[in-house]
Amino acid sequence: MSQDSYSLMRGGLVHRLLHASGALHGSRRLSWWLAALLVAVTLLPLVGLASAQGMLLPRPHAMALLGDYATLARLLLALPLLVLAAPRADALLHSALRQLSQASLVHPRRQPRLQALLATIRRLRDSRWPELACIVLAFLPLFVQGGVVSLLSGVPDWRTEGGATTPAGHWYAWVGMPLFRLVMLLWLWRFLLWAMLLARLPSVGLTLHAEHPDRTGGLAFLGVAHERFSMLGAAGALVLSGACLNHMTYLDASLYSLRHLLAGYVIGVTLLLLAPLLLLSPILIRARRHALYRFSALGSRAAAAFDQRWRAASEDTAGSESLLDHNDASAFADFSAVYQGTASMSVVPFTRWTLLGMALPALAPLLPLALVAMSVDDLVAKLAGMLI
Template structure:
């Protein structure tokens, strides 16, 4: 396991036990049954959101006034399936948050000079970004409801901009919040490492000063450019010291953040075509570019 080298030997067994516990919960049948029941029950009692909008004819209603076959399929198959898959992903997200909580309490031994910029645990941000599918699913619901408001209830897309922007920002913050559990550990590791590396840098600078700044001249063929002290200081300042100094406070990269934001925003793109006809949109793009 990639996390075992980051844990003291005396605590590795505890970490493995935590992993095994989460695996059992992930593979258990009971949570899946609960999710299935939670997905089906709302359809048994009907959903207000499945009713046609007042005074507006819709594919939801059949000629006789009852629900159409399409809405029955939506109510019996599509929506329960959507809720079931979404509930399973939420359950796995909860297990992931529980794992991060365990990691925050087990005492990770981070390497602040690690080139990944997160003390060696940047891969946790990659895993976190996989839950962006939840943001995508929520975006589909928001887009559908917003489209109804625009098409049938007189709303405008600009009038809904705060709702749409709030969703993208809110769901992104919600999905990234669990990584903040590791922030105290990472900040503490960075602070301790900075003290050590500052001291080491001071010693290197003092040695460099003693050798070069107090000499009357560079005699005997000595060359500052060829000196090991000079190149060592340059490598140190631009390598491990800079890595420690720029270590992030959470195992999160710009790519991870961008993935979640895009997954939340992409389902909302069809609303752009409600605000502006496709032909007009392309005409404006063409006039801007050319």
């Protein structure tokens, strides 16, 4: 099969356009060039247009372009982050899909089911209609809202002047925001494809081993690959952090008043991104239950045989034979370790480290807000008071 057969990213309308332009053959660092191009197209014209109207540098009682932290976070940080993270995410997802086909998780007689499922996902990935829908959705708010951009109430903004939208505001509304929405929607479409794969994977008929060392029946690699979608949470957190910084700077909002919003975002986006993995829980529960039934019966026989050998050794008054001369004790200890491992098997294909790997990218961009809310000296003093 071709290199793209197990890829979620290398397909679709946008990929075909890049392939037709020759961009996919011209550079090994395409994502860096593409990120730089998107930043240049979305941000550099804004700088020129805002400078021409005198709204580039921060000024009192008005929000200039370089003082609009939400816009800067969206176009200068979140947009290139999503572009740069795509190749690394695709590499790990590619490895996970390949492992599904090559590992012993699927019986040879059921391989046609798995290949049919992967072929369905590839057909959806390569279809032009989902990405055409993403393009339409990226521009739809312009026609629904009439091109009006959202502003902070009562704060003069670089996007408007005299009640009319400025040239910089028009560029942001017609170029900057649609491009950001498009990249975000393309990521969401890939996330939906991955969720569809996980949802239909149990119907293939996986052969799970409850005693697998990864404590998830052999599916831990899916949780590791799933972590790559944490970039969606990180991009959203960057935009949220910029928006909160605008409210704290221009509307005198306190970090304390925003605490529920920030905590709700981190918890909500982490649970939302982890939700597709929960679709595998039913087969993991069945595998664990059946293994415990099987090992419980085997354990009863092993315990009875061990007890019988122990009694025989204890009643051997001549002392010619000891229990330690046999491998029964070692074998019983090994069986006990396998049973304990099976009993502690997780019924979700991720660990606490996977959970942490999804939550931290959503949390890290929000931490600088604490430095804005209080000085470094106050922050150090509070930390020292808590630790000492």
